[in-house]
Amino acid sequence: MARNKFDIDENLESPFNIRHFKRALVYIKRQKKPMIIAFVLSALSAGIALSAPLIIQHVVDYTIPAKDKSGLVLWSVVMLATIIVSVILATIRSRMMTRVGQDIIFDIRTDLFKHLQELPFQYYDDRPQGKILIRVVNYVNSVSDVLSNGIINLILEILNLLFIGIFMFAVDARLSLIILGGLPIFIAIMLLIKTKQRRAWQAVSNKSSNLNAYMQESISGIRVTQIFNREQRNEGIFTRLSVNYRQAWMRTMYFNFLVPFSVDNLTTLVTTSIYFVGLLALSPQEVTFGVILAMSSYAARFWQPILNISNLYNSFINAVSYLERIFETLDEPVTVSDVPKAKELPPIKGRVTFEDMTFAYDPGHNILENLSFDIKAGESIALVGPTGAGKTTVVNLISRFYNVSSGKILIDGYDIAEMKLKSLRSQMGIMLQDSFIFSGTIMDNIRYGKLDATEEEIIAAAKTVCADDFIREFENGYMTEVNERGSKLSQGQRQLISFARTLLANPRILILDEATSSIDAQTERLLQKGLNELLKGRTSFIIAHRLSTVKNCDRIMYVADKGIAESGSHDELMAQRGRYYKLYSAQKMEAI
Numbered sequence: 001m002a003r004n005k006f007d008i009d010e011n012l013e014s015p016f017n018i019r020h021f022k023r024a025l026v027y028i029k030r031q032k033k034p035m036i037i038a039f040v041l042s043a044l045s046a047g048i049a050l051s052a053p054l055i056i057q058h059v060v061d062y063t064i065p066a067k068d069k070s071g072l073v074l075w076s077v078v079m080l081a082t083i084i085v086s087v088i089l090a091t092i093r094s095r096m097m098t099r100v101g102q103d104i105i106f107d108i109r110t111d112l113f114k115h116l117q118e119l120p121f122q123y124y125d126d127r128p129q130g131k132i133l134i135r136v137v138n139y140v141n142s143v144s145d146v147l148s149n150g151i152i153n154l155i156l157e158i159l160n161l162l163f164i165g166i167f168m169f170a171v172d173a174r175l176s177l178i179i180l181g182g183l184p185i186f187i188a189i190m191l192l193i194k195t196k197q198r199r200a201w202q203a204v205s206n207k208s209s210n211l212n213a214y215m216q217e218s219i220s221g222i223r224v225t226q227i228f229n230r231e232q233r234n235e236g237i238f239t240r241l242s243v244n245y246r247q248a249w250m251r252t253m254y255f256n257f258l259v260p261f262s263v264d265n266l267t268t269l270v271t272t273s274i275y276f277v278g279l280l281a282l283s284p285q286e287v288t289f290g291v292i293l294a295m296s297s298y299a300a301r302f303w304q305p306i307l308n309i310s311n312l313y314n315s316f317i318n319a320v321s322y323l324e325r326i327f328e329t330l331d332e333p334v335t336v337s338d339v340p341k342a343k344e345l346p347p348i349k350g351r352v353t354f355e356d357m358t359f360a361y362d363p364g365h366n367i368l369e370n371l372s373f374d375i376k377a378g379e380s381i382a383l384v385g386p387t388g389a390g391k392t393t394v395v396n397l398i399s400r401f402y403n404v405s406s407g408k409i410l411i412d413g414y415d416i417a418e419m420k421l422k423s424l425r426s427q428m429g430i431m432l433q434d435s436f437i438f439s440g441t442i443m444d445n446i447r448y449g450k451l452d453a454t455e456e457e458i459i460a461a462a463k464t465v466c467a468d469d470f471i472r473e474f475e476n477g478y479m480t481e482v483n484e485r486g487s488k489l490s491q492g493q494r495q496l497i498s499f500a501r502t503l504l505a506n507p508r509i510l511i512l513d514e515a516t517s518s519i520d521a522q523t524e525r526l527l528q529k530g531l532n533e534l535l536k537g538r539t540s541f542i543i544a545h546r547l548s549t550v551k552n553c554d555r556i557m558y559v560a561d562k563g564i565a566e567s568g569s570h571d572e573l574m575a576q577r578g579r580y581y582k583l584y585s586a587q588k589m590e591a592i
């Protein structure tokens with residue numbers, strides 16, 4: 001069961017701590033060089049811009065009273081030059097940082113994708129795909145700016161604040177203290193809203209994740225939706241999720257606006273105080289008009305970096321809620337992986353042994369119990385039995401898509417839990433009822449089974465499984481582009497392509513899970529010839545509800561009651577007159 005349905009908020013398994021941020025630093029460190037250059041450029045640009053109030057003070061107090069026209073022109077040119085240089089430096093920096101941001105995205109996304117490819121079936125069983133997608137696509141995008149520009153800007157703003165402090169204290173210490181007077185009020189406001197703000201951002205990421213999961217589910221299930229006229233109901237669910245998202249977003253915005261609102265008012269307050277104290281309380285001899293002008297300009301400039309830092313803090317809080325989820329995914333354990341000192345499974349003959357094997361998807365709820373059987377290399381085995389009995393589970397365990405709960409599965413006497421997964425799976429061929437087709441050409445899709453296969457090998461495989469005829473009927477033959485999931489192809493055609501794909505991989509053990517159920521009887525007969533060739537000398541497990549297709553298997557195992565209820569050849573089982581006999585007779589009756 002999906003642990004996180006689309007309308008269930010995700011609980012973070014490990015809430016954010018500084019360790020997560022340290023991990024983010026790993027990605028940032030890789031961009032050290034461009035980030036240092038960008039930082040120096042920014043520092044230069046900010047330093048140049050800071051000289052403007054000093055120029056203004058000098059011009060107001062000395063150049064203008066002295067009616068020094070050439071001095072006035074000179075200072076105007078200096079002022080213009082500082083603006084131009086500062087703009088050029090800022091532009092170069094912003095280009096560099098765009099690149100750094102993209103490189104960070106690239107690295108995190110690559111790590112996530114690599115990890116997702118290794119995560120076991122169980123991980124995907126438990127989550128809606130949309131919630132996985134949003135982490136790789138949206139969350140990574142959202143954190144890149146904070147991890148690149150955000151860090152640099154934070155250091156810069158702190159330095160900026162320091163420099164402004166030095167400059168303003170150099171101009172007038174008493175008026176500077178008035179400017180600093182607003183700080184305790186600001187810190188108190190920030191402390192008050194900090195926790196609420198973080199929770200609000202977490203809610204936004206939860207709600208957007210839910211929305212995404214539902215979108216993904218709706219698109220995948222659009223056919224069923226239209227068949228059952230569910231459009232209106234689904235719209236209702238979608239609206240509810242959208243409203244939840246909007247409410248969560250509005251709440252974060254409320255906190256976000258609160259911060260600049262406080263800063264604006266504090267700036268106005270301290271500027272007014274400077275005018276008041278400067279003009280009334282202190283004598284004109286002590287404080288010149290130029291000093292008051294310069295100090296009011298510093299007051300605005302002093303509060304600007306504070307506003308910027310608090311905005312950065314907002315983005316940081318937002319990014320933290322995304323980083324938590326990105327790292328949670330990266331930390332997701334690869335439970336089905338090579339054990340330490342795993343051995344390479346040598347080329348196998350194909351003997352498969354289950355030794356007292358028990359398996360549960362969810363602990364405490366066994367699907368198969370104490371299962372033991374031994375299959376000789378080259379034997380063809382049919383797994384039949386009622387829906388939900390565990391046939392697919394048996395074959396999934398042979399490929400070790402899940403770990404057994406107890407007991408062992410051996411191939412040629414080797415415990416598969418101790419073998420390298422790659423060496424195990426490369427010798428297995430699995431064909432499912434729902435054959436997945438990737439976007440690309442038909443040729444690419446068949447080549448998926450063996451990446452270095454030649455065109456001749458691919459065509460030969462397609463011929464063996466009777467796919468060649470229909471492929472050639474397409475205008476572009478093997479080079480026909482198909483969509484993801486193969487929506488241009490019939491289900492039977494998709495299965496034939498996946499047959500060719502598996503044949504190309506030349507596996508020693510072959511698993512056919514309802515693989516021929518969508519192929520018409522005539523094609524199936526044709527295919528059977530190819531399949532017989534394919535099955536020769538290989539161990540095969542065939543799951544089929546249509547018993548006529550598995551009658552000729554060496555052994556038929558009837559899966560029921562958490563184990564194998566009956567086992568033997570068709571004739572033996574018919575003679576037993578047990579459950580297989582009943583099922584076969586019932587199907588025969590239906591066919592008449």
Ligand SMILES: Nc1ncnc2c1ncn2[C@@H]1O[C@H](COP(=O)(O)OP(=O)(O)OP(=O)(O)O)[C@@H](O)[C@H]1O
Nearest residue numbers: 001125361362367386387388389390391392393394
């Ligand atoms: N990923 C999963 N997580 C939890 N339970 C599962 C999972 N997959 C299957 N099951 C349960 O395990 C049992 C066996 O499922 P399995 O798919 O092996 O049956 P099956 O015999 O192949 O059925 P069918 O003939 O319908 O394909 C079922 O009761 C099913 O509900």
